[in-house]
Amino acid sequence: MSDAPAPSPTPTPEAMALDSAILRVLMDTIPDRIYFKDLQSRFVRNNLAHARELGVATPEDCIGKTDFDYFSREHAERAYADEQAIIRTGQPIINKTELITTRDGSQAWGSTTKLPWYDQNGRLIGTFGLTRDVTPAKRAEERLIEERTLLRTIIDNLPSRLYVKDQESKYVLNNRAHLNFLGVKDQTEAVGRTTTDFFPGKRGEQALADDKLVLAGERIINQEKPDFAIGGNHWSLVTKVPLHDLRGKLIGLVGISHDITRRKIAEQELERRTEEMEADLRMARQVQEAFLTRPYPVFPGATGQRSALEFAHRYIPATTLGGDFFDFVRISDTLCGVVVCDVMGHGVRAGLLTSLVRGVVEEMGFRAADPAAVLGEINRSLMPVVEQTGQPVFATVFLGIIDLTAGTLLYANAGHPAPMIVRGDTGVLMRLAPNDPEPAAGLIADIAFTNHQCAFGTGDLLLGFTDGVIEAANAAGEMFGDQRLWEFLRRTGRTTPEPLCVSLLDELQRFSERTAFEDDVCVVAVQAARPN
Incomplete structure (x- = not known):
């Protein structure tokens, strides 16, 4: 009895047909592109996915054709060289990632595996291969590389x-x-x-x-x-x-x-300079307060009177150096100048400008008896500042001259809030508002200001103020305004300067619900004293 294995049974035609059908179903349903080529790299067989990729209706349409019929010359030559190398050496190509370019110029990435193709007798008859579309993965990889390159470029720079x-x-x-x-x-x-x-x-x-x-x-x-x-x-x-x-x-x-070394050095230098500036501001504030709190002038009055004029004021600056300024100037025994001024802005610049205005008033001396002339001189003093800095610089100024002998008030107003007079004999209120208001000093060169005159007799009280009074606002943003000031004075009636200033400031603080204000607040009052 022979030990040789029994020969394999010859497949029946039905079995062979079934195997062929299974192979065709497998090839036509798999998404990867499968193809067989002869020794001259001509297509012998391929699947439906490959035929669609080549742009033909059926796999049979590809038989006898080569890559040169469907792809760019560069790609076709590279594929042909790979396949001929496999035929010469028998060495396969496994998972080669390559850029595939068709004849119309469209491109995609594929992962290709190619192997030698032998017949049933072991004779080499060509090559076969499988190409998988890896374009999405390759594009994602490229984007990742681009992002990493961009990130690295940013990081390194x-x-x-x-x-x-x-x-x-x-x-x-x-x-x-x-x-x-x-x-x-x-x-x-x-x-x-x-x-x-x-x-x-x-x-x-x-x-x-x-x-x-x-x-x-x-x-x-x-x-x-x-x-x-x-x-x-x-x-x-x-x-x-x-x-x-x-x-x-x-x-x-x-x-x-x-x-941040430079920044720290700059901060330290800024802190040093800030301390120096704060010290200068404190000194300037002390000088400013010295002017504002100096004793009121005394004017000879009737027997038993300390002074023919009584004075009072309240001043609350919004910053260390305020832009409001007032003064009572003793021109003679019978002439008193009352100055109320509001310079644009706050701080150092405003403080310097108030000093300029004060200097002009004091320098005028006896000439200060002409209010319009004084305002004209203030205007001429501010105009060079405007011209040299190129920035707007202005001041609203009220200057009144009380003549005790004539019982009059001569005044001029450069854009300042109109003062009030409370008549001593009747309590009637009078607003010193001219019919044709004139602009603030520092706005128009060579403007001629106008003098106005009214009676100012025994018991009459002059109330001057800056816009910080009427523009004081409450939490709702509502301003105190001229009407509330008028109503306050009507309720107060006939009074004297000191109680009037105290009660007006209290009224402002109650209305605004604050003790400090966003703008400087200045209130001055002068009254022709009644005989004792």
Whole structure:
């Protein structure tokens, strides 16, 4: 009895037909492109997916044709060379990623595998292959590479020093600014080393201590810290945050530091200059207060009277140096000048301008008895400031001259809120508002201001104020206004300067519900004294 294996049964035609049908179904349903070629790289058989990719109706339409009929010459030559190499060597090509270009110029990426094709007798008769469309994956990979390149370009060109450390505080990545800061030329000299390898000592140890806090879950955001630089005082603004992978696992930290030494030096210099300026402002405020609180002038009156005129004022500046100014000027025993002025703005500039206005009034001396002439001189003094600075500079001014002998008030007004007179004998109110108001000083060169006159007898009271009074606002944004001031004076009736100023300021504070105001508040009152 022979030990030789029994020969395999010859497949029946039905079995062969079934195998062929299974192979055809498999080939035509698989999305990958399958093809067989002869020794001259001509298509012998391919599946439906490959036929559709080539732009033909059926696989049979491809038989006898080559890649040169469907693809660009460059791609066809490359494919032909690969297939001829397989035929010569018998070595397959496995998962080769290549850019495939058709004859119309459209492109796609494919992963190609090609192998030698043998017949049933082991004779090489051609090649067969499978190409899978990997265009979406390749495009995503390209976008990822582009984004990484862009990110790396941005990182390396940031002026701030950026770095990534692992869980042992060893450098994993550094941008160019940080490499320069560490004193190394490329990434390989920094990877695997810690801060203390470059900066031994207290500051390096502090940096590692900060790393431990961050690796424990804390975040360091924009903290100012002494820098590692040698020589002088150097500062950095430091941020460190934990770094997690896609699964949320802690893998290290990301840090960024920015040299703020220049800013710190500038801040220190600014602080020094601010202190000097504040000292100057305090001194200027003291000088300003000295002018505003000096004793009221005394005018000879009737027997038993201390002065023929009684004065009072209240002044609350919005800032250290206010822009409001008032003065009572003793021109003679019987002539008293009353000045109320509001210079544009607040602070140093306003304080300087009020000094200019005060200087003009005092310099005029006896000429101050002509209010319109004084306002004209103030206007001429402000115009050079406007011309030299190129910025608007103006002041509203009311100047009144009380003549005790004539019982009159001669006044001129350069855009200032109209003062009020309370008649001593009747309590009637009178607003000193001219029919043709004139502009503030400093707005129009060579303007001629106008004098006006009214009676000012025994018991009459003049109330002057700046716009801070009528523009004082409450929480709803409603201003105190002229009407409320008028009603207040009607309720108050005949009174004397000091109680009037006190009660008016109280009224403003009750209305606005505040003790300090957004604008300077100035109130002055002058009354022709009644005989005792």
